[in-house]
Amino acid sequence: MNPTTRAQLVDFLSQFVSGQKLARLDEVLANRTRYLSVLLEEIYQPHNASACIRSCDCFGVQDIHIIEERNQFQPNKDVTMGSTKWVSLHRYGPDTGLTGADAVAGLKAAGYRLAATTLRPGAIPLSELDLSQKTVLCFGTEEQGLSEALHEAADVFVHIPMVGFTQSFNISVSVALCLYEMTGRLRQSDAPWQLEPLEQERLRYEWIKLASNQGDALVRRFLSDHGLPLDSAIFPA
Numbered sequence: 001m002n003p004t005t006r007a008q009l010v011d012f013l014s015q016f017v018s019g020q021k022l023a024r025l026d027e028v029l030a031n032r033t034r035y036l037s038v039l040l041e042e043i044y045q046p047h048n049a050s051a052c053i054r055s056c057d058c059f060g061v062q063d064i065h066i067i068e069e070r071n072q073f074q075p076n077k078d079v080t081m082g083s084t085k086w087v088s089l090h091r092y093g094p095d096t097g098l099t100g101a102d103a104v105a106g107l108k109a110a111g112y113r114l115a116a117t118t119l120r121p122g123a124i125p126l127s128e129l130d131l132s133q134k135t136v137l138c139f140g141t142e143e144q145g146l147s148e149a150l151h152e153a154a155d156v157f158v159h160i161p162m163v164g165f166t167q168s169f170n171i172s173v174s175v176a177l178c179l180y181e182m183t184g185r186l187r188q189s190d191a192p193w194q195l196e197p198l199e200q201e202r203l204r205y206e207w208i209k210l211a212s213n214q215g216d217a218l219v220r221r222f223l224s225d226h227g228l229p230l231d232s233a234i235f236p237a
Helices: 003-014 019-030 046-058 100-109 148-153 171-187 197-211 215-225
Strands: 036-041 063-067 088-092 113-117 135-139 156-159
Touching: 003 197, 003 215, 019 197, 036 046, 036 100, 036 171, 046 063, 046 171, 063 100, 088 100, 100 113, 100 148, 113 148, 135 171, 197 215
Parallel strands: 036 063, 036 135, 063 088, 113 135, 113 156
Antiparallel strands: none
């Protein structure tokens, strides 16, 4: 679909969304980032999985990579508060035919640095992690932490400094604290953290379609009215 027709489609869908909602979508979109992402490895407790997703949405992190080769990732809708529909979940496990190794390879090919949250020697305080490169913060289970494979694949080890008797936070608390620290610094930096124009356009379209009643049906109606195939690609691959 060419950009002009795509803009007409978005205008058509926007008729079915309130002005207040559209303004809110644009406000959130302006703060979304893919410069920082999160990887969750084998997080199986529903409340923890859900809270992690909710924190990513709250801090403007769009992409969450979920490795579930042994433990199925099952977020609780009561905890996510609807946040799952506003973020992009990339899943690696038996249901998708993708593996944790695929996740690592894909992220590195896309130019990401893997920052493993760990208590192992050599871990630097999160506040010292520079913002010069796109980064994926990697989190493992509370009991075992990240796998050996993720430790070996990591480009840097990071930790949250603590002064109490216990050595670690709950996984969902760790995710929230790390994102608060990193997104706060990121937005004050010169790093190109905002989405590219085409990424913004694509995400805005998806969000408006979600916010409108019967979005898929409305898209089909638009395509039919304009004599376009119902399987038309809205955006380039």
